[in-house]
Amino acid sequence: MQHAEARQEDLSASREGRGRPATRDEVVVARHLEKRFGDFVAVDGIDFSVERGEVFGFLGPNGAGKTSTMRMVSCLSPVSGGELSVLGMEPNAHGPEIRRRLGLVPQDDTLDLELSVRDNLYLYGRYFDLPRREVRQRVERLLEFAHLSEKGDEEVDNLSGGMKRRLTIARALISEPELVILDEPTTGLDPQARHLLWDRLYRLKQEGVTLVITTHYMDEAEQLCDRLVVMDKGKIVAAGSPRQLIDTYSTREVAELRFGVDENAAAAERLAELAARVEVLPDRVLLYTDDGDEALRAALGLGLRPEASLVRRSSLEDVFLRLTGRSLVD
Amino acid sequence: MGALAAPRPSLLRPGWLRPYRYFAFRYKRTWRGTVTSSILYPILYLLAMGLGLGHLVNSHLHAVDQTGRLGGVGYVQFLAPGLLVASAMQWGTNESMYPVMGGLKWLKTYHALLATPVRVRDLVSGHLAWVATRVGGASALFLAVLAVFGDVPSPLGVLAVLVAVLTGLAFAGPVAAFTATQENDAALPVLYRLGTVPLFLFSGTFFPIAQLPGWLQVVARATPLYHGVALSRALVLGRVSAPAALAHASYLVAMATLGAWAARRTFTRRLVV
Numbered sequence: 001m002q003h004a005e006a007r008q009e010d011l012s013a014s015r016e017g018r019g020r021p022a023t024r025d026e027v028v029v030a031r032h033l034e035k036r037f038g039d040f041v042a043v044d045g046i047d048f049s050v051e052r053g054e055v056f057g058f059l060g061p062n063g064a065g066k067t068s069t070m071r072m073v074s075c076l077s078p079v080s081g082g083e084l085s086v087l088g089m090e091p092n093a094h095g096p097e098i099r100r101r102l103g104l105v106p107q108d109d110t111l112d113l114e115l116s117v118r119d120n121l122y123l124y125g126r127y128f129d130l131p132r133r134e135v136r137q138r139v140e141r142l143l144e145f146a147h148l149s150e151k152g153d154e155e156v157d158n159l160s161g162g163m164k165r166r167l168t169i170a171r172a173l174i175s176e177p178e179l180v181i182l183d184e185p186t187t188g189l190d191p192q193a194r195h196l197l198w199d200r201l202y203r204l205k206q207e208g209v210t211l212v213i214t215t216h217y218m219d220e221a222e223q224l225c226d227r228l229v230v231m232d233k234g235k236i237v238a239a240g241s242p243r244q245l246i247d248t249y250s251t252r253e254v255a256e257l258r259f260g261v262d263e264n265a266a267a268a269e270r271l272a273e274l275a276a277r278v279e280v281l282p283d284r285v286l287l288y289t290d291d292g293d294e295a296l297r298a299a300l301g302l303g304l305r306p307e308a309s310l311v312r313r314s315s316l317e318d319v320f321l322r323l324t325g326r327s328l329v330d
Numbered sequence: 331m332g333a334l335a336a337p338r339p340s341l342l343r344p345g346w347l348r349p350y351r352y353f354a355f356r357y358k359r360t361w362r363g364t365v366t367s368s369i370l371y372p373i374l375y376l377l378a379m380g381l382g383l384g385h386l387v388n389s390h391l392h393a394v395d396q397t398g399r400l401g402g403v404g405y406v407q408f409l410a411p412g413l414l415v416a417s418a419m420q421w422g423t424n425e426s427m428y429p430v431m432g433g434l435k436w437l438k439t440y441h442a443l444l445a446t447p448v449r450v451r452d453l454v455s456g457h458l459a460w461v462a463t464r465v466g467g468a469s470a471l472f473l474a475v476l477a478v479f480g481d482v483p484s485p486l487g488v489l490a491v492l493v494a495v496l497t498g499l500a501f502a503g504p505v506a507a508f509t510a511t512q513e514n515d516a517a518l519p520v521l522y523r524l525g526t527v528p529l530f531l532f533s534g535t536f537f538p539i540a541q542l543p544g545w546l547q548v549v550a551r552a553t554p555l556y557h558g559v560a561l562s563r564a565l566v567l568g569r570v571s572a573p574a575a576l577a578h579a580s581y582l583v584a585m586a587t588l589g590a591w592a593a594r595r596t597f598t599r600r601l602v603v
Contacts, residue, residue, distance in 0.1 A: 037603070074445060076441075076444060076445060076602070077602070077603060078602065095449070096447040096448075096449055097447075099445065099446055099447050100446075100447045104445040106441065106442075106445065108438055108441070110437075110438040110439065110441045110442040110445075111437075111442070112356070112437055112439050112442075113437060114356075114359065114437075115355075115356070115359075119355070123351070123352050123355055124442065124446070126348065126351050126352070127348045127349075127352070127443060127446035127447070127448055128348075128446055128447060129339075129343055129347075129348060129447075171442075175446070
């Protein structure tokens with residue numbers, strides 16, 4: 001707990017530094033939150049809080065506990081232990097009230113494939129008991145927002161994966177929620193579809209909607225999130241803004257060197273002196289350093305001849321590798 | 331945002347209405363087919379049974395049994411009110427098998443519903459309310475066809491639609507509860523073959539259960555279909571005994587209530603994890 005509080009203070013200090021208001025309006029607060037399925041602990045006592053208007057990310061590999069956390073926050077799954085408050089209410093007691101003000105984009109689209117795009121939106125709006133006319137107006141606005149105006153009468157089954165995903169997001173917005181939870185919004189989409197989706201999420205943020213996103217894509221987390229936590233095996237292993245995390249857990253630059261498959265480990269031993277840290281992956285060696293070009297030159301100076309090499313900026317991928325010793329997407 | 335907050339459920343906007351609207355909307359896609367079969371099905375049965383089997387049965391009864399084991403009515407008049415309720419059982423059962431599995435697993439539309447203010451109990455009530463509507467509509471058509479053929483001698487027969495709805499619910503609840511415990515649809519055809527079909531044949535629809543061996547009569551009396559058939563027949567033929575009618579109706583109400591309760595339990599166990 002103490003560790004978590006320290007982390008919290010750390011974060012608010014940096015927020016003030018970036019000119020954000022110091023008064024906190026916390027939309028989601030979790031204290032030692034747990035989710036157990038029988039003996040299996042999916043979420044193991046995590047602490048985090050999400051502020052109004054920010055994009056908050058959960059980054060981690062499959063099975064890290066992200067989805068279980070999202071399901072608890074969306075009041076779909078009962079809390080097994082600890083405390084959780086969503087929009088100032090407790091999910092186990094006030095599920096329907098919370099869900100009235102919350103939009104969920106689940107990992108599976110859960111769309112009715114046999115109905116049209118427009119009908120899917122319309123019916124979802126009616127689950128909230130919104131008046132018919134109001135829902136119809138919102139449907140047209142959301143079709144435009146989701147770039148689906150021309151597909152309104154199409155059966156959902158005929159849509160591409162990216163379109164279905166955008167429709168699911170539009171559906172989550174029909175009740176004009178204050179908080180939107182997106183569980184892996186872009187998994188399985190091609191790059192173009194992902195960028196279009198990211199753009200829509202930016203717009204939502206600009207409108208003041210609080211977004212909570214899970215992802216196992218580093219670039220997504222870096223692009224979208226104001227703050228994020230890194231989850232692994234049910235626990236939060238690090239928290240902060242993408243920049244803070246990279247500064248804390250990695251170096252400014254990374255030099256990647258590829259040797260033959262069996263030669264990476266041997267080369268890494270000789271490279272140990274050249275960088276702040278060296279990681280050996282099955283297919284390459286990573287040198288963590290503030291000057292990647294310099295490290296690369298030094299490596300060549302040692303007489304090493306990598307088959308390929310590149311210098312890049314550190315990313316959250318490196319943070320994850322450092323924290324868990326594993327790469328994120330296997 | 332949130333200029334127009336979604337209202338809370340109330341007496342005028344009960345929670346079950348939300349999923350109900352969805353089921354009703356979906357039905358718009360298939361209603362023509364179901365209406366056609368609701369009319370065609372009784373006509374086909376009445377023709378086959380009336381012109382074919384019924385003729386044989388009637389002449390046989392006339393020869394061997396002047397008082398009439400069927401209560402002194404022709405075979406078709408005996409059969410028709412039973413067939414109405416037996417069909418209601420099938421409609422109720424069907425609506426709670428594949429559509430429920432679809433909502434839980436294939437289309438996952440139940441999961442979408444539960445991400446909104448809809449609660450599991452609203453979902454179950456909405457489903458059952460929808461089944462009641464479907465069975466009610468189909469039974470009303472069925473009864474109208476029977477009336478046209480002159481097989482509804484008593485005005486009390488109108489109430490047989492209610493009996494059909496109750497019977498449909500007495501099956502829809504337990505079957506939905508069962509479906510929600512299943513990982514896939516493998517057991518559903520088995521349930522149909524070993525549950526629905528024997529009940530259809532042995533619950534007094536086609537012949538009085540007095541024809542059955544003693545122990546099977548006991549089994550038949552324990553099932554909801556027997557009570558539905560007996561009550562429907564009494565109403566349609568205008569031979570109602572109040573205590574018997576009350577007993578039949580109570581049984582059906584109890585079964586429907588128990589089924590709804592069980593469905594709420596198994597749906598919760600399946601969906602709230």
